[in-house]
Amino acid sequence: MTKKLDQVKDESKKLESRLSKLQALLIKFYKTYFGSEDYKNTGVDKDKAIKEENRTEPVNEIEVYDGSDTIRGGWLYRLFHRNDFYIKRYKIENNEKVYLD
Numbered sequence: 001m002t003k004k005l006d007q008v009k010d011e012s013k014k015l016e017s018r019l020s021k022l023q024a025l026l027i028k029f030y031k032t033y034f035g036s037e038d039y040k041n042t043g044v045d046k047d048k049a050i051k052e053e054n055r056t057e058p059v060n061e062i063e064v065y066d067g068s069d070t071i072r073g074g075w076l077y078r079l080f081h082r083n084d085f086y087i088k089r090y091k092i093e094n095n096e097k098v099y100l101d
Contacts, residue, residue, distance in 0.1 A: 065100055066091050067089070069087070071086060071087075
């Protein structure tokens with residue numbers, strides 16, 4: 001009876017050590033990929049913002065579209081993509097849609 005009890009105790013110790021190793025591995029994984037608690041943003045930043053003066057870089061214009069349509073493709077597109085739709089962006093000029101893609 002005592003032999004079985006000792007075996008059960010040994011097995012439980014092995015399982016506890018295995019569990020603690022897995023927990024340590026999980027904590028290490030979390031800190032590696034999601035950062036440690038030291039770097040969490042608490043909403044209070046001690047650094048002050050720096051105002052940028054005399055900014056003389058040229059401004060890049062971007063084209064803003066008015067909307068997008070989901071369009072079912074031609075027969076070749078449907079052959080490979082069965083139920084998929086693709087999105088075409090458009091701009092409205094003179095009350096007509098002009099597709100950008």
